Amino acid sequence: MPVILDDARARGLQELIDFCAKQGVTCSVSSAHAPMPAIAGIGTLANAGPSEIAFLSNPRYQSQLQHTRAAAVLLTPDADAALQDAADLPPFVRVVCAHPYLAYALLARWFDAMRKPAGQGSIHPTAVVAEGAQVHASASIGAHCVIEAGAVIADGCRIGPGCIIGEGSSVGPDSLLHARVTLYHDVHIGARAIVHSGAVLGADGFGFAPDPREQGAWFKIAQLGGVTVGDDVEIGANTTIDRGALDNTQIASGVKLDNQIMIAHNVRIGAHTAIAACVGIAGSTVIGARCTIGGAAMLSGHLTLVDDVHISGGTAVTSSINKPGRYTGVYPYAEHGQWQKNAAVIQQLSQLRKRIRANTPSDRDQ
Numbered sequence: 632m633p634v635i636l637d638d639a640r641a642r643g644l645q646e647l648i649d650f651c652a653k654q655g656v657t658c659s660v661s662s663a664h665a666p667m668p669a670i671a672g673i674g675t676l677a678n679a680g681p682s683e684i685a686f687l688s689n690p691r692y693q694s695q696l697q698h699t700r701a702a703a704v705l706l707t708p709d710a711d712a713a714l715q716d717a718a719d720l721p722p723f724v725r726v727v728c729a730h731p732y733l734a735y736a737l738l739a740r741w742f743d744a745m746r747k748p749a750g751q752g753s754i755h756p757t758a759v760v761a762e763g764a765q766v767h768a769s770a771s772i773g774a775h776c777v778i779e780a781g782a783v784i785a786d787g788c789r790i791g792p793g794c795i796i797g798e799g800s801s802v803g804p805d806s807l808l809h810a811r812v813t814l815y816h817d818v819h820i821g822a823r824a825i826v827h828s829g830a831v832l833g834a835d836g837f838g839f840a841p842d843p844r845e846q847g848a849w850f851k852i853a854q855l856g857g858v859t860v861g862d863d864v865e866i867g868a869n870t871t872i873d874r875g876a877l878d879n880t881q882i883a884s885g886v887k888l889d890n891q892i893m894i895a896h897n898v899r900i901g902a903h904t905a906i907a908a909c910v911g912i913a914g915s916t917v918i919g920a921r922c923t924i925g926g927a928a929m930l931s932g933h934l935t936l937v938d939d940v941h942i943s944g945g946t947a948v949t950s951s952i953n954k955p956g957r958y959t960g961v962y963p964y965a966e967h968g969q970w971q972k973n974a975a976v977i978q979q980l981s982q983l984r985k986r987i988r989a990n991t992p993s994d995r996d997q
Contacts, residue, residue: 636745641671641682644703644724650741656734661711661725668702668724673735673742676701685723688732699723705731755792764796773810785822797833803862815874817857821884824860829869833858836873836896836914852876854896861885867892867908876914883920901938 636642644667648658660667671682676692679685679701686705687693693710703724706714711727714720728734752769760766761780770784773792778784782796787805790796794808797815802808803822812826815833820826839849856875861884866872870888872880873896880896882888885903893911894900901920906912910924913932918924922936925944930936934948939955942948946960965973 635672635683636742638669638671638682640745641669644668644670644684644726647684647738647741648726651728651734651737654737656728656730656737658705658726658728658734661727666724670702673738674701676704684726684738686731686735688735696720696723705734707731779816791828800833809868815858817874818860819857820860821862821864823863825865827866827868827870827890830866830871832860832866832872833874834871838876838896838914856880856897858882861902864888870894873898873914889926895932907944 647670648660651658669682670684672680674680674683674685676685676687676695676699679699681700681702683701684703684705685699685701687696687710688707690710693713696704696714697720699721701723703726705726705728707729708727711725714725752767752771754760754766754772755774755776757774758772758776758778760772760778761782763780764778764782766772766778766784767786767788769786770788770790772778772784772790773794775793776790777795779796779798781799783801784790784796785802785804785806788802789807790802791808791810791812793811795813796802797818799816800814800818802820803824805822806820806824806826808826809828811828813831814820818833835854838852838854840852842848842850854874854876856877856879858872858874858880860882863884864882864886866888867890869890870892872882872894874880875897878897880894881899883900883902886900887905889906889908891909892906895912895914897915898912899917901918901922903920904918904922904924906924907926909927910929912918912930915932916930916934918936919938919940921938922940922942924930924942925946927945928942929947931949935951935953936948937953937955940952941957943957943959943961946958948958948960952958964970
């Protein structure tokens with residue numbers, strides 16, 4: 632459902648274009664003689680109304696321009712050129728932009744901020760703020776939060792209901808923690824972070840040493856490191872990031888983490904890497920900058936992935952990757968009975984290789 636503002640808060644199209652320009656995204660009006668409408672919301676080509684702006688970034692949806700009711704449409708120069716001689720188009724204003732999807736993202740954030748204006752700093756009466764904790768006057772602390780001793784909540788932060796900020800932890804300026812986020816002690820989050828509900832940062836994780844004093848026993852290793860998270864990071868719902876054993880677990884600036892990701896102790900993730908849901912990353916793995924990891928991929932521990940590595944969904948990575956590129960290791964699915972037959976063949980490949988080698992003459996025999 633598009634974000635709709637009331638008529639009194641609708642903004643002229645030029646104001647939205649100027650806003651994009653200030654963010655480094657240049658847009659211009661192609662249909663110069665069309666009136667500049669007031670824009671009260673943003674929507675899809677199919678569903679936008681006469682007071683909304685829509686966008687076209689995928690050519691597959693170009694046919695929807697014939698029927699859109701949007702007041703204005705963001706589109707690429709190529710798409711605009713293709714419309715120059717088009718007849719019977721609805722009278723929308725064409726806003727030309729090299730990156731219409733990015734412009735849409737900027738405007739969506741703008742509309743979201745307009746419908747949810749930032750409130751004044753406040754601490755809910757049911758929140759518990761320990762003596763020695765520092766909460767900036769402009770920060771907002773929700774109901775039933777616990778802010779422990781030595782914690783620092785910077786200016787402009789919004790801490791949702793039921794969050795726990797552990798001893799000595801910090802949350803940087805303008806960051807948002809949704810309800811029920813837990814930061815253990817010595818967890819440090821940078822500026823403008825978004826952490827969704829149920830995320831847990833700084834738990835001990837799986838650190839145990841075999842205990843020879845009793846057969847099969849394990850001895851817990853104290854996790855003495857912390858977690859550091861850079862600026863402009865987003866962390867999805869129920870994602871967990873374990874604290875380091877000695878050094879900190881590190882999430883660099885610009886990283887985007889989806890829901891239900893498991894990041895073990897001492898993992899390091901480089902800037903602007905994006906990881907989809909249900910990925911598991913074992914301890915001490917180092918992931919470079921600008922990598923992408925598809926959903927449900929699995930990374931073994933103590934590996935290194937260089938910058939610009941792209942892992943397809945469901946892939947199991949069991950050794951280091953030293954060359955940028957895309958890597959896929961998903962066995963093709965099939966009807967279950969056929970899959971069982973194929974799996975049985977794969978299990979016998981090593982024996983088949985031995986038989987082939989045994990029955991193949993060597994160069995010396997020829």
